[in-house]
Amino acid sequence: MTGVIHGYRVRVDAPWWREAVTYQIYPRSFADADGDGTGDLAGITSRVDYLADLGVDAIWLSPFYPSPQHDYGYDVSDPRGVDPLFGTVSDAEELLETAHEAGLKVIIDLIPNHTSSAHPWFVEALRASPGSPERERYIFRDGRGRDGEEPPTNWQSVFGQPAWTRVDDGQWYLHMFDREEPDLNWRHPEVAEEFRSVLRFWLDRGVDGFRVDVAHGLVKALRDQEVPEGTAPNSDPAVMYDIGVEDDPMWNHPEVHDVYRDWHEVVSAYPGDRMLVAEAWTKGPSDLRGYLRTDEFEQAFNFRWLQSHWSAQEFNEAILSTLKALSPSRAWPTWVLSNHDAVRHRTRYGDGAQALARARAATLTMLALPGAAYLYQGEELGLPHVQLPPEHQRDPWAEGGNGRDGCRVPLPWSGDAPPFGFGPGDEQPWLPQPTQWADLTVAAQTGQEGSTLEFYRAALAARRRYARGDSEMWFLDAPADVISFRRGRLVVVLNCGSTPTPLPDGELVMCSGEKLGSDLPPDTAAWLLADG
Template sequence: MTQELAPTLRDRSAASPAGWWRDAVIYQVYVRSFADSDGDGIGDLRGIRERLPHLAGLGVDAVWLTPFYASPQADGGYDVADYRAVDPLFGDLPDADDLVREAHRLGLRVIVDIVPNHTSDRHAWFRAAVEGGPAAPERALYHFRPGKGEHGELPPNDWESVFGGPAWTRTADGDWYLHLFAPEQPDLNWDHPAVREEFESILRFWLDLGVDGFRIDVAHGMVKAEGLPDIGLREQAKLIGAQVLPFFDQDGVHEIHRSWRRLLDGYEGDRIGVAEAWAPTAERLALYVRPDELHQAFNFQFLTCGWDAAAMREVIDDSLAATGSVGAPTTWVLSNHDVVRHTTRYGGGERGLRRARAAALLTLALPGSAYVYQGEELGLPEVTELPDAVRQDPAFFRGDGQDGLRDGCRVPIPWSGTTAPYGFGPGDSWLPQPAEWAGLSVTAQTGDPGSTLELYRSALAHRRELPGLGDGAMEWRDAPEGVLAFARPGFVCTLNTLARSVELPAPGRPLLSSAPLEPAGGTVRIPAETCVWWAV
């Protein structure tokens, strides 16, 4: 089912022979919230295929799709019951094949999610493990353990679920099984060779269909410390990304990723692996992108950095140094389906949007690759006032884990029209859209030179045309406190993070600005919280 990529493919590999992913801009589609073709209120593969021209016109290089596999949907599809089947909510296998072919025709590569840390509790393996009792051989595919206490009534250790509460659930026969996320997501035992063999087969299935790579969910989590030792601390979810934990960022994960890299390298067309890996330092994150491991790893230190020039510069320096030490690109990201949208994180309202627009230009000017989460090109804010009755985030129903408010960044995006669902589909959307989103739709912003959508379109067009952007080197320039300035070949980027304008010598001809510039004689006045691109 593979297909030659279209001659019109926006492929920089000729200019960047080390690999297209090193400077690619990749657009994340949260499948259930992108476009609904059949009126059930849930986005689907056919809807995505019909909207691919928007992504081609935006100027991105590839699209990443969140899971669309057969699933009970206990965690938005990240609880997979069958990795080789499309869930009927989203279509069928021919729809997936059609989507990949159409994307390639339009010059877009396709990356799909793979979920290797855990399965659904409806997966055939886990059902056999439970139904077969303590002697079932399938229990060795997961982490089943006897409990502590006089009658085994206590969990085997003190690990907590990322979603809150214990990371263990007891079965009717008295054993406990590990789930670092929801109880419906039992963790696999990656020490078992059958698990490794199965996932190599799954990867080949989708590569043979023609996908260009995989975003690896919880890439830091498949290997657990020997003996599953206690941690001795509470609120463990807050420690993720801050320190190595016995269930996350164990060194053993790297051998798995090396084996997957060998598999990917066996296919033509530069197929890639992208790590969703939370690591406590930029140096540990860089281990995931060594030359014989994965191609990209999301830079969550950059995502979580506050609106502060000094902090931003430190994260950028640390990130570039760490990935540069292993010859890998840095992969910048501002938002995704698990975090509050950055328009809201940066303060919300007009200030949040102003900062978000500036941050977008900063991100797209930095060396390496960048990800765009659906709707950020529209300046969408987080939806913070969803009724409890419509929420579906499993963390919302448990305590002491994530904030439980991930639904707010997953509200279906607006395409057109003045009333909900704003062209998302023919029926009501699975999460309600705010009334003010009518003015943020793709149609409403198209052609408006001051809109966020046109800012993204212009930025991506410049990024493609300017040889100094994408992969390569950068050099900091002197700038006042609160201002970041760096140069790349033929290009300068200036970011004013301050709440007031600053007057600076113009380093060149202005190409693009996140807010209108204010001429000031022989200098230029950069407005508050504004980023400017200059041609030198």
């Protein structure tokens, strides 16, 4: 396939986020300063130099707010505070200052779809009567059927249970996730004003942006979900469209865009190119573009790359569909391979050395694509997804198996045995680390030629030099199991096949593995500089 598919022109004064590489931190699993087995803000601050040396441009912090931790921080009881588990607001301010001094921007999670059931508003709502102002902040409804004993709609939560829970007086409240996470009513003016205030609270403290959780879900059309005959209702947007459930009254309602236009006014009033990035699950990249109007989000996560299997055809389709969908807009794409909700991409691609080789090759290819990239803590160490025994599983979304805990196991920093320098103590952290991680620690990989950590450092440095800025992109002719594209002088080749493929002429500047003379082995990617 040949021909220009998109040209990206970067202004001299382009905002920082347009081509940034952002490193996601899951605070309870990054670094523990006080020795209680759980990561904290002071631990992150102590490792800022590591992040700056890695070569990323920004960090994104998953929730650290006060919370009962039923959903490990996504059930927020106070969006203006810091849970004592992680420190204090002063610790957050110190982290912001330290990161900025190191040249790093800071994005934090914002959770607007729901609160914790321990939030003062919901406590008041349960004490109040049906139809009261306190209940209007949430989505309470009378049930259907005899004596209202059936839920108001047939919806299932993303966690797989019914999306409605009945309270003592007979009404039902909506929770698209865990029952401890009641959904807010975004048609209520108090809710809108509350989140304007929350945005300003953190912007005043220097936050550079917000990753908006469940951005596609704030406004609902309260009716039954229509499903094909013989198919059960399903509300998980990561799978529902694939199983034939196209009707989504709980997601992507047109009124959500009114919320984000309002937020854009708040955020854009602050200096320094503050930004909003949406976690918005849509039916495809063309629908995602609706969140990227000039007066809404600056970025939206594109999950097509993460959802692709190890396949040149699937990677090709992810790239093409994304770039073609976004090209009519001002938006630049985002790319991501792993996060706190997904099986780590090293494990998704297979087992052992081959899986690690594929993970590195996919990362190197991703870093050459136009736009922004997001990394997840630990992928720079080549960490696999961990299969935890049942007694150590904590995730409420366990789905009868491992849930998301396997990608949240705390990082190994140094030493030969758990906790691998995660904290000052000698005990296993909140999720146990595999004892065989000694060769994967930061200390073991630093300065080690061929290590995944040094590969990431080199790849990020090469990206800054060769894969940013003003260039057109086009695909080059290649075998069916190989991807090859060019941006300016940079030529990228990814071999997803089972046999070596010839490399084009050019100076080799980066390779995810070892090349074989003039050939690129399977499960390997390379960057070359073409002449002229």
